[in-house]
Amino acid sequence: MRTKAKVSGSVVAGFPSPAEQYLEPPLDLNELLVKRPAATYFVRVQGDSMIGAGISDGDLLVVDRSLRPADGDVIIASVDGDFTVKTYRHDKDGVRLEPANPAYQVIRLRPGQELDYFGKVTACIHRFAGKR
Amino acid sequence: MIGLVDGNNFFVSCERVFNRHLVGRPVAVLSNNDGCCVARSNEFKALGIPMGTPYFQLKSREATGELSFCSSNYELYGDMSRRIISILRDEAVDVEPYSIDEAFIYPPTTAAENYPAYGRRLRAKILRWVGIPCGVGFAPTKTLAKIANHIGKKQPDGVFLMPEDPTEVLASLPVDEVWGVGRRLPPKLRAERILTAKHLRDAPDETIRSVGGVTLLRTAMELRGIPCCEDKDYDATPDSVSCSRSFGTPATTLDALEESVASFAAQAAAKLRRNGLLAAGGNIYAQIFASGGGGNFVARTVTFPTPTDATNEMLRAFRPEVAALFTPGLRYRKTGVVFFGLEKPGAPRQTDLFDTTAPTERSRLYKAVDALNARYGKGMVFSAAEGVGLRTWHMKRTKLSKRSTTRWDELMTVR
DSSP: OOOOOOOOSSOSSSOOOTTGGGOOOOOOHHHHHOSOGGGEEEEEEOSSTTGGGTOOTTOEEEEETTSOOOTTOEEEEEETTEEEEEEEEEETTEEEEEOSSTTSOOEEOOTTOOOEEEEEEEEEEOOSSSOO | OEEEEEETTHHHHHHHHHOGGGTTSOEEEEOGGGOBEEEEOHHHHHTTOOTTOBGGGTHHHHHTTSOEEEOOOHHHHHHHHHHHHHHHHHHSSEEEEEETTEEEEEOOGGGGGOHHHHHHHHHHHHHHHTOOOEEEEEESSHHHHHHHHHHHHHSTTSEEEOOSSTHHHHHTSBGGGSTTTTTTSHHHHHHTTOOBHHHHHHSOHHHHHHHHHHHHHHHHHHHTTOOOSOTTGGGSOOSOEEEEEEEEEEEOSHHHHHHHHHHHHHHHHHHHHHTTOBEEEEEEEEEEOOTTSOOOEEEEEEEEEEEEOOHHHHHHHHHHHHHHHOOTTOOEEEEEEEEESOBOTTSSOOOOTTOOSOHHHHHHHHHHHHHHHHHHOTTSSOOGGGOSSOOTTSOOOTTOOOOTTTOGGGOEEEO
């Protein structure tokens, strides 16, 4: 008859596993991409207005609402009620939203118009072989 | 000090985070089956359309573009609520969620220097991170915090700290607006000339007790600034857990009845498990459709062999009873399940000599079921009795927005 020995943290007999003291949790994409779950939203890209920035049709964007936009950030904002992803520009010429595709127009805020900011894009997830 | 944080017009505000066309417009969210208005935007309120107005009465004004409506998107509201609670947990010493859109908080000692500033910071953080505007009220007791919150919502900064002497505030508040007073008591209170919150606070204990018993006395004590609402009072073991809903279109078959009862039982059973409760039995009921509304109820009471939280055991007990409820040829408006005899496991009870299922085995099964449904979305794993075909009895939600935060295939799109 054979008996099974249960191996736990402190082993009574035999050699301790040399790997044991180095045990760590496995890598977790959430930990890498979602710093603040309460402020993080996922959105889906439609169209190619940001193709030059590496953002393609069907890509998944990770958006953090807690971050304030700075010049050069890729952001989500609503323009006339519709959501758009663009590069935020804020300089002496005022605020504008720039596409990364020459086929699209730069969006300039009218004087007195406030930017309807949703959040800052912190990552773009592009999947191969099928969008979903 | 206790704070109460609640989302302004919460359901409408949730919809507006993902649909900017609704901003600045009169919008209402409709109840189950698109019945009536259950949440209204300020613009909607300003038109004088009361809460509970049936949707069909307003349809023509929707057609002209004057009003906008959304079906209840509980998946979305639940997720937004979760986000707010998690922010509050980071910012407060303790948080007691009270309902989907409000929570009591215990501020850290550092907030004591300037509660309004702390409240403004909380409010700003929730608005930026989640997108929901909140009202915040601070006071020494929960009942007073509720009142402070109502006033806070009307302040430009959304925050109100109850003054050390709240007499003036209480004198201008009708007694029926005090938390816990309810609708039944005000006529009796009026007879005692208790018309305002101040009157209630200052009434003699014997009078209060004779009108509303010890519960009302507790409310009066709270108005006096003495905390009497025990922590998580309202979170104590509920008397019953239930789930019911009207059919989108009246049901005419036994199958439809069985499936809906099974599905509601499954939902209510999950609720039991979340609260760590077992039920001794359940009432199942159905309402017969009558043109012009109303309709008689038929019901059966089922007692389980032993108290349980396992869906399959409940369904086994319910099945023959649903058949007994059903009369061919009748149309049914609504079905529901109410569990009773709720208890915590391990409560003293007589066990069934013939109960052969090991409790650990079934609790493992439903732990797995609940985990899968939490991970992959409600209804991922369900009992076959709930029906696998077209669920014609499902809630009617014709104006449902996307479940943008809980479904991968319903994400908000950006161009």
